[in-house]
Structures are given as structure tokens and as C-alpha cells.
Amino acid sequence: LNVARRELTTSRTVTRQVRTVVWLFKMLYDFSLNAQINHRIVIDELSYDTRNDKAFAVNGRVTYPYMRGDVLTKPRITKGQIKEIILGGGQNLLSPERRFDAIIFNSPDLFD
Structure with a gap:
């Protein structure tokens, strides 16, 4: 604007x-x-x-x-909360060419 x-x-x-x-x-x-x-x-x-x-x-x-x-610099959802939102292996269904999906997809430690 x-x-x-x-x-x-x-x-x-x-x-x-x-x-x-x-x-x-x-x-x-x-x-x-x-x-x-x-x-x-x-x-x-x-x-x-x-x-x-x-x-x-x-x-x-x-x-x-x-x-x-x-x-943006202090997100409302923490890393720890992401695995409570994406359940049942849903992270494996993300599209890594999208920015947000790529961050989750390339952070497998979030779901350990």
C-alpha cells in the first residue's frame, strides 16, 4: 500500500x-x-x-x-507444539517445494 x-x-x-x-x-x-x-x-x-x-x-x-x-520473529506456535498439530506421520505428506512444508520436512528431529 x-x-x-x-x-x-x-x-x-x-x-x-x-x-x-x-x-x-x-x-x-x-x-x-x-x-x-x-x-x-x-x-x-x-x-x-x-x-x-x-x-x-x-x-x-x-x-x-x-x-x-x-x-514473524517470535512465532505463536513453538517447535515443540508442531508435533502436537501434525499427527500420524502427516509430516511425510508435505510438499518440500513449499517453504513452510520444506522447513517441517527437513526437520525430522521435530517428530522424534
Whole structure:
């Protein structure tokens, strides 16, 4: 939101970040009315004749202040609690190509 606001103020064009904010608000609006979101329709109808492959991408300088917040640096769920949540060998069914799954998948000591 901060990047989109800055870009609207300076360039007054629909940049990738501005377009992404428009999508986000449209999806939230649709959800408030219908309790569901059809993201394909939102993205297709509000594409502004541009490619959409990096719509939610921002560089680390923008995300760093958010990434170092307490919610991420001090998780609510401890390592010890993970094995109480994932039961019956469920860790073996995770997809290691996903970040969270990879952390669990590559930490077999959690389930000893």
C-alpha cells in the first residue's frame, strides 16, 4: 500500500503495485458482498492491458520492516507444539517445494 500510494502521488499511472492494490480491494469488496472471491475474473477484468506475473512482487527494502516484526520473529506456535498439530506421520505428506512444508520436512528431529 505504501509503495502504491507513493507511485500514485508521483507518476499518476497504473503501475504494478497500484494494480495489485486495486485487485486486493476489489477482492475484499467482492468477499464482503458474496462471501467468496473469483480472483481470475478480478485479475482478467482489471488487468489494464499489462502482464500480471509479478503483481504482488516487491523488493526486500520494502518488505524488510514487515519481515522483522514480532509476529514473524517470535512465532505463536513453538517447535515443540508442531508435533502436537501434525499427527500420524502427516509430516511425510508435505510438499518440500513449499517453504513452510520444506522447513517441517527437513526437520525430522521435530517428530522424534
